Amino acid sequence: MHVITVSGLVETLGPALLRPVLDGADLDVRDVVIAEPGVVPSPGDLLLGVGVTARDQQELLDRTAVPVAGVVFRGPLAASLTAPPGVAVAEVPSGVSWTRLLWLLRDLVGRGEGHGDTLASLADDVAELLDGPVTVEDAAGQVLAYSARQEPSDAGRISSIVGRRVPSDALARLRTKGVYRRLTRGREPVYVPSGPDGRLPRLVVPVRHGTELLGAIWAIVPGPVPPSRVAALGPVLTAVALHLLRLRTQGDAARRLLADRLRALLSGDASDLVPPNPFRVVAVRPGDGLGELLRRHGWRAPYLTSIDGVSYVLVAEQGDALVPGSWAWLRLTAGEAGLTLAAGAVTGDAPMVGRTQARELLDLLSDLPDRQITTYEDAWPRLVVRRAGAVPTDLLLGGPLPALVAHDAAHGTAYVETLRAWLWEQGNPTAASARLHVHPNTFRYRMRRLLETAPCDLASAEVRLALTLQLVTL
Numbered sequence: 223m224h225v226i227t228v229s230g231l232v233e234t235l236g237p238a239l240l241r242p243v244l245d246g247a248d249l250d251v252r253d254v255v256i257a258e259p260g261v262v263p264s265p266g267d268l269l270l271g272v273g274v275t276a277r278d279q280q281e282l283l284d285r286t287a288v289p290v291a292g293v294v295f296r297g298p299l300a301a302s303l304t305a306p307p308g309v310a311v312a313e314v315p316s317g318v319s320w321t322r323l324l325w326l327l328r329d330l331v332g333r334g335e336g337h338g339d340t341l342a343s344l345a346d347d348v349a350e351l352l353d354g355p356v357t358v359e360d361a362a363g364q365v366l367a368y369s370a371r372q373e374p375s376d377a378g379r380i381s382s383i384v385g386r387r388v389p390s391d392a393l394a395r396l397r398t399k400g401v402y403r404r405l406t407r408g409r410e411p412v413y414v415p416s417g418p419d420g421r422l423p424r425l426v427v428p429v430r431h432g433t434e435l436l437g438a439i440w441a442i443v444p445g446p447v448p449p450s451r452v453a454a455l456g457p458v459l460t461a462v463a464l465h466l467l468r469l470r471t472q473g474d475a476a477r478r479l480l481a482d483r484l485r486a487l488l489s490g491d492a493s494d495l496v497p498p499n500p501f502r503v504v505a506v507r508p509g510d511g512l513g514e515l516l517r518r519h520g521w522r523a524p525y526l527t528s529i530d531g532v533s534y535v536l537v538a539e540q541g542d543a544l545v546p547g548s549w550a551w552l553r554l555t556a557g558e559a560g561l562t563l564a565a566g567a568v569t570g571d572a573p574m575v576g577r578t579q580a581r582e583l584l585d586l587l588s589d590l591p592d593r594q595i596t597t598y599e600d601a602w603p604r605l606v607v608r609r610a611g612a613v614p615t616d617l618l619l620g621g622p623l624p625a626l627v628a629h630d631a632a633h634g635t636a637y638v639e640t641l642r643a644w645l646w647e648q649g650n651p652t653a654a655s656a657r658l659h660v661h662p663n664t665f666r667y668r669m670r671r672l673l674e675t676a677p678c679d680l681a682s683a684e685v686r687l688a689l690t691l692q693l694v695t696l
Contacts, residue, residue, distance in 0.1 A: 246310030341367035503576030509533025521546035622676030
């Protein structure tokens with residue numbers, strides 16, 4: 223039996239089907255039963271107040287003596303409603319069928335009867351209705367099931383089944399045609415005509431839970447499908463949605479467990495997670511939607527967690543850009559998505575050190591808009607300078623920099639940034655002017671003027687080092 227708590231049910235089904243009213247002890251739901259007269263609930267039951275009027279809701283709660291997991295009523299509920307200690311109360315919005323809710327809840331809890339169809343058998347049912355081979359995919363494009371019927375077929379279907387996901391080149395073509403945009407935004411099936419590369423026509427049927435896209439059914443069809451056949455899919459689509467909803471719930475639980483194990487490993491706490499050897503710890507920004515991105519590109523169970531608001535990914539150092547979970551693969555995948563990656567040094571036994579390095583690098587990249595991806599091995603000189611500048615000592619003790627700061631404040635000049643660019647580009651006026659987005663002659667003029675304002679010997683390595691350390695404190 224699949225164990226899920228009341229809050230897990232509420233989170234999974236969403237406010238369109240189930241809304242929390244009173245928090246309880248968040249017990250595991252063992253069964254879903256209708257609160258009928260004479261029915262004695264058991265511990266862990268979720269009671270459905272089918273037909274219970276607003277006047278009788280409090281009475282039902284008052285006679286709920288055993289530690290049930292929760293009670294569900296038809297909304298809206300009275301504001302004065304109180305529940306026994308530990309018993310959660312939720313409401314089902316008006317317009318939602320009790321039968322549908324009971325079916326969904328029992329399927330999620332794992333006690334449903336008469337709903338033993340597998341996704342493969344449901345794919346067979348769709349194949350029979352549409353007269354063509356079928357695959358069932360989740361929202362990330364991963365193939366979850368396919369029909370026993372295989373003909374007619376094409377290279378795209380074969381690749382999807384063998385690789386367990388839609389090939390990236392096929393995804394790109396379908397996105398160009400707007401297929402995924404129509405799936406995401408609409409509820410109607412999308413007919414995709416045949417392509418010049420031998421791709422056979424398809425009917426793509428979105429599978430939804432409320433407004434959320436859970437996945438899609440892809441069927442190879444001889445041509446446009448009559449509306450009557452599409453309408454006949456209704457009961458099967460409901461069953462497929464239940465399966466995808468349950469798989470998502472189970473997947474979410476597994477990902478939370480993996481994230482907890484990785485968080486413990488990176489925090490120095492006891493953890494049974496054994497990382498690949500050697501590996502890197504990578505800090506990523508922004509982290510929103512990162513897990514979905516990684517899974518959509520083939521890493522089904524990414525080593526991903528969040529600590530103090532920062533997302534971390536643990537990747538194998540070995541492996542090329544075609545191996546999900548490798549550093550080369552992450553660079554390519556996240557880089558194409560425009561994410562910032564800060565990778566700690568290669569290690570085999572120091573995950574906490576790798577996390578510290580990655581976090582420090584991520585802060586460094588905030589000051590380097592021209593850099594998006596870097597490693598500890600590449601950035602160590604900048605880190606050394608940055609650490610020296612972070613020493614709690616006033617480094618502006620002398621030299622030309624205080625005078626330049628004062629001149630910029632009084633006259634609106636940019637002498638400090640000009641000197642910074644000169645130092646960072648090792649005196650190369652072309653590179654330094656490009657950094658400041660000015661003409662090289664303009665940059666040379668500024669350098670002459672700032673040296674007249676605050677003379678210093680830039681030919682001295684010691685002077686250049688001192689100025690660099692002073693600049694990182696500003």
